[in-house]
Amino acid sequence: MxxxxxxxxxxxxxxxxxxxxxxxxxxxxxxxxxxxxxxxxxxxxxxxxxxxxxxxxxxxxxxxxxxxxxxxxxxxxxxxxxxxxxxxxxxxxxxxxxxxxxxxxxxxxxxxxxxxxxxxxxxxxxxxxxxxxxxxxxxxxxxxxxxxxxxxxxxxxxxxxxxxxxxxxxxxxxxxxxxxxxxxxxxxxxxxxxxxxxxxxxxxxxxxxxxxxxxxxxxxxxxxxxxxxxxxxxFGSPSMNLIPGTLRRDGDRAVFEGQRISLTLPEGFAGLEPGDVTVGIRPEHLSVGGSGELTQKIHLVEPLGKDTLLYFDYGGEQDLIAVVNGVSAHRTNTEVAIGFTPDHLFLFDADGRRIR
Ligand SMILES: Nc1ncnc2c1ncn2[C@@H]1O[C@H](COP(=O)(O)OP(=O)(O)OP(=O)(O)O)[C@@H](O)[C@H]1O
Ligand SMILES: [Mg+2]
Missing domain, CATH: 3.40.50.300 (P-loop containing nucleotide triphosphate hydrolases)
Incomplete structure (x- = not known):
């Protein structure tokens, strides 16, 4: 032993x-x-x-x-x-x-x-x-x-x-x-x-x-x-979407703003200090085409066989990527709603430490 x-x-x-x-x-x-x-x-x-x-x-x-x-x-x-x-x-x-x-x-x-x-x-x-x-x-x-x-x-x-x-x-x-x-x-x-x-x-x-x-x-x-x-x-492939931006208060909710993305964060995120943050969400935790918090234009569709990657140019350095099962019917240059579950949303402070 x-x-x-x-x-x-x-x-x-x-x-x-x-x-x-x-x-x-x-x-x-x-x-x-x-x-x-x-x-x-x-x-x-x-x-x-x-x-x-x-x-x-x-x-x-x-x-x-x-x-x-x-x-x-x-x-x-x-x-x-x-x-x-x-x-x-x-x-x-x-x-x-x-x-x-x-x-x-x-x-x-x-x-x-x-x-x-x-x-x-x-x-x-x-x-x-x-x-x-x-x-x-x-x-x-x-x-x-x-x-x-x-x-x-x-x-x-x-x-x-x-x-x-x-x-x-x-x-x-x-x-x-x-x-x-x-x-x-x-x-x-x-x-x-x-x-x-x-x-x-x-x-x-x-x-x-x-x-x-x-x-x-x-x-x-x-x-x-x-x-x-x-x-x-x-960890993860494709890797986690990491969107830099700032957190501000709006009434009793926290709002995240990064490039063309503006997100009113779920209630559990209220009470966080305003400042520079990065929002993280894995590609498989974004839902596409339902009723979502965000509307973005599809910039690229990448079929991998088993699933499909959808790329969104939100104005940041890297595209936002969503992965959907199987062959996707989504087309380039169409606008779709993107949703996420709050449980899968991460927040990192300016030093890269996880705050939520
Ligand atoms: N014999 C040595 N003399 C001086 N510096 C060394 C020596 N061996 C390693 N280092 C330094 O120590 C650090 C750690 O090296 P190490 O080889 O343990 O890294 P590693 O994690 O195995 O990297 P890699 O993935 O490239 O193999 C590096 O900065 C390296 O330059
Ligand atoms: Mg080594």
């Missing part, structure tokens, strides 16, 4: 770079935790500290309640899979996979048995005698996984393992990793900057920003209850 705690974990590079800023995080035994965030936010550095490849500047890493800061990577019972899988080019796939057990001087027939076992797990038995150069990207990634699996670690650390694959292969491998996690019941810490990967794989997501945790939660919590503009904007 493997429960990992990060206590005020900090990493500085030189005097000016704080890559990880006093991180507090507990990763439960058997959990699939996904760390997500933009480039440079400290994901890899955090993973490398857990693995023991990087010494923390301050703070502690605990595994099952014991501080492991001073343990070598090989003493931590972890398996790490990187974006660049770096297989030995002059060894066969089987020889690549058995590298760990061979270093541990495990007998040849036991090694062969384990190679077959993990090769079956990731479905590459037919590749065992090939050279890495003869494998496709997805196949190489499976070999890299098998090479880690064979050591049977308590915890798997995966750093963007799928980012070099094309979209279809990524989805296939994603399902494969999901299946492995369920079969093995081990702790997985998975780094990505792909929000879709995070949403589909994670038990819990950690959203990082500038070396700090912005939000931790289940995919549903992160999606439906973002703490900030940053999180709201990061």
């Amino acid at each position: 493997a429960r990992i705690e990060l206590n005020s974990l900090r990493k500085e590079f030189g005097r000016s770079v704080v890559a990880v800023r006093d991180l507090e995080l507990t990763i439960e035994d058997g959990e699939f935790l996904v760390m997500v965030g933009p480039s440079g936010c400290g994901k890899t550095t955090t993973l490398r500290m857990i693995a023991g490849f990087e010494d923390p500047t301050a703070g502690d890493i605990l595994m099952n309640g014991t501080v492991v800061n001073d343990l070598e990577p090989s003493e931590r019972d972890l398996g790490m899979v990187f974006q660049s899988h770096a297989l030995f080019p002059h060894k066969t796939v089987a020889q690549n996979i058995e590298f760990g057990p061979r270093m541990q001087k495990i007998a040849a027939d036991e090694r062969r048995r384990r190679v077959r076992e993990v090769a079956e797990m990731v479905r590459i038995t037919h590749l065992l005698d090939k050279m890495p150069g003869q494998c496709s990207g997805g196949e190489s990634q499976r070999v890299a996984l098998a090479r880690t699996l064979i050591n049977n670690p308590d915890t798997f650390l995966l750093d963007e393992p799928l980012s070099s694959l094309d979209a279809k292969l990524r989805r296939e491998m994603r399902a494969e990793i999901d299946r492995l996690h369920q079969e093995l019941g081990k702790t997985f810490v998975y780094v990505t900057h792909d929000q879709e990967e995070a949403m589909t794989l994670a038990d819990r997501i950690v959203v990082m920003r500038g070396g700090e945790v912005e939000q931790v939660g289940t995919p549903l919590e992160i999606y439906s209850d973002p703490v900030s503009y940053f999180v709201a904007d990061f």
Whole structure:
């Protein structure tokens, strides 16, 4: 079993770079935790500290309640899979996979048995005698996984393992990793900057920003209850409509005004301080063509097959986007009413903090 705690974990590079800023995080035994965030936010550095490849500047890493800061990577019972899988080019796939057990001087027939076992797990038995150069990207990634699996670690650390694959292969491998996690019941810490990967794989997501945790939660919590503009904007495709404007009072109601949009907000929004705000609403939470609060002209109709995106130019930097099911009968340059349910309306202050 493997429960990992990060206590005020900090990493500085030189005097000016704080890559990880006093991180507090507990990763439960058997959990699939996904760390997500933009480039440079400290994901890899955090993973490398857990693995023991990087010494923390301050703070502690605990595994099952014991501080492991001073343990070598090989003493931590972890398996790490990187974006660049770096297989030995002059060894066969089987020889690549058995590298760990061979270093541990495990007998040849036991090694062969384990190679077959993990090769079956990731479905590459037919590749065992090939050279890495003869494998496709997805196949190489499976070999890299098998090479880690064979050591049977308590915890798997995966750093963007799928980012070099094309979209279809990524989805296939994603399902494969999901299946492995369920079969093995081990702790997985998975780094990505792909929000879709995070949403589909994670038990819990950690959203990082500038070396700090912005939000931790289940995919549903992160999606439906973002703490900030940053999180709201990061998750969802197409992403949340974020409309900058100002809030003013009109009698006992709050009114939002941004470009060509003027919205009298539902009663629950009364009492908010007037000032600069951003209204956020997801494309799937806008209803089009009924009786709505807003009337806007359709600027572009984008059929995606399963559903259709409707774009409205409300005068802001980005179009307002609504998604409707199936093939839409709406036409460009027609005016339609747009409605929303107040429950799905978010409000962010000038600093990007969620206020409603
Ligand atoms: N060895 C190093 N020396 C100096 N600065 C470093 C070093 N490694 C990382 N950094 C800096 O620390 C910060 C965090 O880097 P890190 O690699 O952890 O980001 P990341 O979230 O993994 O980004 P990406 O998505 O691009 O992989 C960045 O500002 C990076 O430039
Ligand atoms: Mg990285």
